[in-house]
Amino acid sequence: MVDLVTSPGVVENIRDAAAAGQEWVVGVRRSLHQHPELAFCEVNTAARVKSELNAIGVDRIRTGVAKTGVIAEIDGAKPGPLVILRADIDALPIHEENTFDFRSQIDGCMHACGHDGHTASLLGAARILAGMRSAFAGTVRLLFQPSEEKLPGGAPAMIAEGALDNNDAGPPVAIFGQHVRPGMESGTIGVRAGAFMASADEIYITVHADGGHAAEPHLQNADPVLAAAHIVVALQSVVSRVRPPGDPGVLSIGRVVADGATNVIPPEVRMEGTLRAMSAAFRRDAHEAIRRTVSNIAAAMGATISIEIKVGYPALVNDAGATALVRQASTEYVGPERTVDIDRWYAAEDFAYYLEQVPGAFYMLGVGNKALGIASAVHTPTFTLDEPALETGAGFMAYLAIRALNETN
Ligand SMILES: [Zn+2]
Ligand SMILES: [Zn+2]
Known part of the structure; x- marks a missing residue:
């Protein structure tokens, strides 16, 4: 042989x-x-x-x-x-x-x-x-x-x-x-x-409020557009403050839908994004931080949220x-x-x-x-x-x- x-x-x-x-x-x-x-x-x-x-x-x-x-x-x-x-x-x-x-x-x-x-x-x-x-x-x-x-x-x-x-x-x-x-x-x-290669999880967030006349926001329980804007900004703290500096990761919100008008505050805003991580530890911590950040910011502004994180590949x-x-x-x-x-x-x-x-x-x-x-x-x-x-x-x-x-x- x-x-x-x-x-x-x-x-x-x-x-x-x-x-x-x-x-x-x-x-x-x-x-x-x-x-x-x-x-x-x-x-x-x-x-x-x-x-x-x-x-x-x-x-x-x-x-x-x-x-x-x-x-x-x-x-x-x-x-x-x-x-x-x-x-x-x-x-x-x-x-x-x-x-x-x-x-x-x-x-x-x-x-x-x-x-x-x-x-x-x-x-x-x-x-x-x-x-x-x-x-x-x-x-x-x-x-x-x-x-x-x-x-x-x-x-x-x-x-x-x-x-x-x-x-x-x-x-x-x-x-x-x-x-x-x-x-x-x-x-x-x-x-x-x-x-x-990164883990990839899909993030789906909906911010709920009453909606109403854009000239009378004080009569509504919350403005979901303003809450959503704060949420988008605050979510970057997951990458800048939860993620260990040596552990790469990305969080992007790629879709924001607020279907109101110049004079209409919509009743909800939908957002979608992705979380990419290179370690299971940061991925786990990020999920927790995303949920906490989104719900607390919405609560602070009088809105409620629903959130789903669809777990993708590790x-x-x-x-x-x-x-x-x-x-x-x-x-x-x-x-x-x-x-x-x-x-x-x-x-x-x-x-x-x-x-x-x-x-x-x-x-x-x-x-x-x-x-x-x-x-x-x-x-x-x-x-x-x-x-x-x-x-x-x-x-x-x-x-x-x-x-x-x-x-x-
Ligand atoms: Zn492919
Ligand atoms: Zn391929």
């Missing part, structure tokens, strides 16, 4: 396999891109994933996990630990403005976050791994997860239905996921240890050891000059739920290409990715899995 794990040629072998599979990966990605499906509706996507996995010859394919998810496993030639790789498969309710021939065929639905690229890359990694079983001891589990873009996320349901369960070797030793990033040059890998915290492994493996696979340290990202990502239970890391795959004008941000109607990056996306995931198995064998 050729031991690719310790062979000096392992990187080259995987690069060759990734290059050989690239045309197929691009074909799968374009097909998924043309047929995007929204959260928990990824029926055709899941069917395509299943048929490709069947063709690749992976072991133990489960469909219908968390409604439209797929879990499969690839056993190495010898028993060993369990490592997990994850891709999200859902699209967004955005109408695509790209004009290439494989643009979305579904009005108002688009793979604008690159999850088509994630899915195709993970299939590419699966194909490489299934062709190299003699190269590793242990099992690689593949998660194709629905509904990353919409609360409550697909990850909790995947976990509830066994995504992180032990196998005969015990609990999974590591989990990895990647996300495309057009702000990084094609084929680069971006890593950050520790708190990397902060995504990369394990130090797993992140070091990604950085090391990236240095070996794409080279030190293409391995970059990145800043925190205040978007939210339900991969965070996996990381609460299994040590692992979520890293970025550069898919931008300034020379070709590929630079639109994710979640925009002109987002796309530089397809040669998918060769790195597939090959590096396969290498990382083998490297992680090797690390724990």
